Amino acid sequence: MQPIQVALCSYGMSGHVFHAPFISVNPKFNLYAVFERTKNEAQKHYPNIKTFRTLETMLNDDAIELVVINTPNVTHFDFAKKVINAGKHLVIEKPFTATVAEAEYLIQLAKEKNVIMSVYHNRRYDSDFKTVQNVLENGLLGTIVEAEFHYDRFDPVLSYKVHKETPTVGVGSIYDLGSHLIDQALQLFGMPKAIFADLDSYRPNSKVGDYFDVKLFYPSHRVILKSSYYVREPLAGNILHGTKGSFIKTKADVQEKELQLGKMPDSVNWGTEPDTEKGVLHTEKDGKITKEYIPTLKGNYMVYYDGIYEAIRNNKPVPVTAEDGKKVIEIIEAALKSNTKKSVVEL
Known part of the structure; x- marks a missing residue:
């Protein structure tokens, strides 16, 4: 087996928490390099890693095969162009790009240069989402009538990351947290026929959107996606109602928390939620009404990197x-348009 030589475009939270741990413990990869302009943070955890001070110098290293673009949203397009033109494969953190036009350009360029490009929608591998997916695939709720998904926090203080609070294209909770929920909804139900969105900002002195309530219209059902920074008491993150019954499940994947505590993804029982977070399934089976707590499937972002x-x-x-990533941006652009017009937008 020949390990893939990987370079990270930054070593902030994304690099430290969501990428380096999975690359470093997977024998299919070698964490070869990182781009840090002035610091040497990656070397503190990975002493053998090569540190580059410019992106161009890093891309000139022929040993590098795969580049992870985990920089601020507004840089994704320009960084991706340079990586593709250098002939490197690339993983781009969500959101893929700020606009659909940028996404389409990158998709065409990657085809021309014959490089593999993927978007890091890691929340497909969350334990709660995998469990919801399994419930639907097994038809335990009958025909879905309504589904509601939340990504809430209680965090009214502005982020110390200036780029997250600067009102530029590609910034705001609809791009950051919304990308996760939108991708999950599209995986479960496909593209909707129309969308209505209410976007707002509630934190003191906030200049970017930090609240969204998005409704996706399908021929047979509705899907609601919500996020607020003012939810101190957690709500159920997954609420599904069908013609046979309902499934209610907390948003309780443990991977991010464990990664922040320094736990590595090759640890025993990785991605296993506590039993207290089991979802409740209240439905009809074989003509009988049943109510039970069902086990949560394991989450594992490593499945993405194995792929x-x-x-x-x-x-x-x-x-x-990349097409999946573009569809997420299509929904976001429609949400922004709907919010401006205060009306339903057809897709």
């Missing part, structure tokens, strides 16, 4: 396509 290896080395499908 990236297979795509690069064995020409298998990428785990999250």
